[in-house]
Amino acid sequence: MGAFSHAADLLDPPKAAVLDYYDDPAGFVRDCFKWPEGKGPTAYQLRNLDALIKHGRIAIRGPHGLGKTATNAWLILWFALTRDAAGDDWKVPTTASAWRQLTKFLWPEVHKWARKLDWTKLDRDPFDERYELQTLNLKLKTGEAFAVASNDPATIEGAHADQVLYIYDEAKTIPAETYDASEGAFSGAGPETDNAAYAIASSTPGPPAGRFFEIHQRKAGLEDWKALRVTLTDTVKAGRVSRTWAKQRGKQWGKTSAVYLNRVEGEFASSDEDSVIPLAWIEAAVERWHELEGGFGSLDAIGVDVARSGPDKTVFARRHGNAISRLERKSKQGTMETAGQVVAAIRGTDAEPIVDVIGIGAGVVDRVRELDLPVVAFNAAAKTERQDSSGELGFVNARAAAWWYLRELLDPDSDHRVALPDDDQLTGDLTAPRWKVMSGGRIQIESKDEIKKRIGRSTDDGDAVVQAFWPGEPVKNTSWRPL
Numbered sequence: 001m002g003a004f005s006h007a008a009d010l011l012d013p014p015k016a017a018v019l020d021y022y023d024d025p026a027g028f029v030r031d032c033f034k035w036p037e038g039k040g041p042t043a044y045q046l047r048n049l050d051a052l053i054k055h056g057r058i059a060i061r062g063p064h065g066l067g068k069t070a071t072n073a074w075l076i077l078w079f080a081l082t083r084d085a086a087g088d089d090w091k092v093p094t095t096a097s098a099w100r101q102l103t104k105f106l107w108p109e110v111h112k113w114a115r116k117l118d119w120t121k122l123d124r125d126p127f128d129e130r131y132e133l134q135t136l137n138l139k140l141k142t143g144e145a146f147a148v149a150s151n152d153p154a155t156i157e158g159a160h161a162d163q164v165l166y167i168y169d170e171a172k173t174i175p176a177e178t179y180d181a182s183e184g185a186f187s188g189a190g191p192e193t194d195n196a197a198y199a200i201a202s203s204t205p206g207p208p209a210g211r212f213f214e215i216h217q218r219k220a221g222l223e224d225w226k227a228l229r230v231t232l233t234d235t236v237k238a239g240r241v242s243r244t245w246a247k248q249r250g251k252q253w254g255k256t257s258a259v260y261l262n263r264v265e266g267e268f269a270s271s272d273e274d275s276v277i278p279l280a281w282i283e284a285a286v287e288r289w290h291e292l293e294g295g296f297g298s299l300d301a302i303g304v305d306v307a308r309s310g311p312d313k314t315v316f317a318r319r320h321g322n323a324i325s326r327l328e329r330k331s332k333q334g335t336m337e338t339a340g341q342v343v344a345a346i347r348g349t350d351a352e353p354i355v356d357v358i359g360i361g362a363g364v365v366d367r368v369r370e371l372d373l374p375v376v377a378f379n380a381a382a383k384t385e386r387q388d389s390s391g392e393l394g395f396v397n398a399r400a401a402a403w404w405y406l407r408e409l410l411d412p413d414s415d416h417r418v419a420l421p422d423d424d425q426l427t428g429d430l431t432a433p434r435w436k437v438m439s440g441g442r443i444q445i446e447s448k449d450e451i452k453k454r455i456g457r458s459t460d461d462g463d464a465v466v467q468a469f470w471p472g473e474p475v476k477n478t479s480w481r482p483l
Contacts, residue, residue, distance in 0.1 A: 016085040016123045021078065025049040028078040033116045042238035044230050045071050052198055055226035057186075059171070059215040060202040062230030062266040065241045068202035072167050073109040075200060076145050079165045080138055081122060090143030091161040095150045095178060096169040097203075098287050102147040106169050107136050110145075150174045153181035160185070162194065168201035168212075173280075176211040186224075201225075205262050207270035207280050216268065232265055253428040254455040274434045276403050276445060281410040282420060282427050289323065289419040296320035299351040303468030304342060305460045306361035307331070314338055315464035316345065322409070323419035324465055327426060335360055339367035346373065354378050354467045378402070378467050380448075386474055393441050400445040402470045403433060409469060420465070429462030 021028035026049040029041050051058050083090035127133035136147040148155045164185040189197035216227045235241035253260040258279045261269035303317040316328040342353045357377035368375040380399035395401040409416045434446045452458050
């Protein structure tokens with residue numbers, strides 16, 4: 001698919017050794033990095049690299065830990081060095097579902113692997129980090145690789161060059177318009193021209209929706225993409241993923257949960273049907289949390305889910321406006337110690353602790369009140385007059401109302417932009433509870449005991465966060481209290 005013979009004719013002999021890898025990214029990765037003894041790319045990574053040359057466009061899905069970002073970094077370096085040595089006009093636009101993926105993961109990975117290149121095999125000096133390899137940019141003699149926001153398809157559409165490689169990292173939520181923006185380059189590329197265009201989209205899967213899913217679904221009109229899957233077995237065999245880790249995540253999240261199927265099995269799955277909070281909504285809130293970069297503002301509330309017994313943990317969730325800054329987990333501590341930590345957390349602030357009052361949590365509430373400090377006793381089993389935002393449905397109890405309130409805050413159609421910590425256990429907790437509508441139009445949320453029986457653990461983290469957002473019982477004839 002390349003213009004190798006044409007480009008090579010432009011060079012004075014002897015040709016640069018790196019040109020041996022012009023159409024061989026797998027060989028480049030095997031031979032041109034300084035690999036430690038016994039280390040190297042996995043079999044499936046080499047297979048995927050070969051597939052890019054054969055098919056031109058590939059979309060790879062697989063579990064967390066498969067090494068997709070490293071593969072993308074290798075391709076950027078391979079394409080830049082081979083095309084530059086050939087004197088080609090080239091470009092590598094790189095984009096991702098979130099800007100953070102580019103700044104924190106992909107481009108640091110490019111820098112890391114650039115330091116591992118065997119420059120003696122490349123017939124050139126290492127990159128100059130002032131003029132060539134910069135933070136989010138690699139600019140050589142005849143072309144450039146650069147970062148582009150996925151919500152700016154015009155920039156991708158304007159990436160004109162004779163040789164183009166598009167990198168779509170964490171591609172599951174990249175808009176279809178961004179994929180379509182590359183079609184201009186593909187329209188002028190092919191075996192009957194001197195131009196070439198390639199694209200790689202890779203990601204752990206998400207809900208069964210969007211362009212990345214449609215490619216893997218083999219939707220009509222997308223047949224020029226080759227859909228590839230890396231399995232959990234592939235990654236375990238390659239030593240990329242621990243089987244013990246996978247088993248633990250099955251226990252933590254449940255093997256039928258969307259978060260397990262997405263991140264461990266590498267399959268498209270959605271929790272929308274019967275889960276209170278869809279996984280995609282939580283992942284969007286996690287991205288907003290990263291965007292805050294620690295700037296959370298004043299403390300407004302602390303949700304406290306008090307441990308009942310055994311392996312359960314007392315969890316503190318600190319809320320600042322519409323963001324949870326962090327979770328604190330405490331094991332096997334007494335009522336007075338928990339009360340002391342609540343007091344210490346709110347002292348000197350206007351924050352309101354919202355404490356689970358069922359069981360031993362009642363002692364925590366009593367102690368804080370004895371100190372004449374504000375505290376909200378959250379009784380999950382209590383009756384409630386609350387209704388959902390439509391005013392059509394009520395709730396079986398306060399637990400259902402509180403969980404549904406967080407659901408409505410996280411709804412993408414709301415303007416609350418809730419931010420949640422990047423914490424796998426919290427994500428698993430928030431996606432675990434199921435719901436149904438009872439007779440009389442009242443929503444029921446699966447109880448903690450039912451969830452624990454089904455998945456083998458208690459959703460302490462999720463309950464603490466739900467309590468942190470609890471708006472309290474409504475004043476008569478009013479709707480939800482806003483954040």
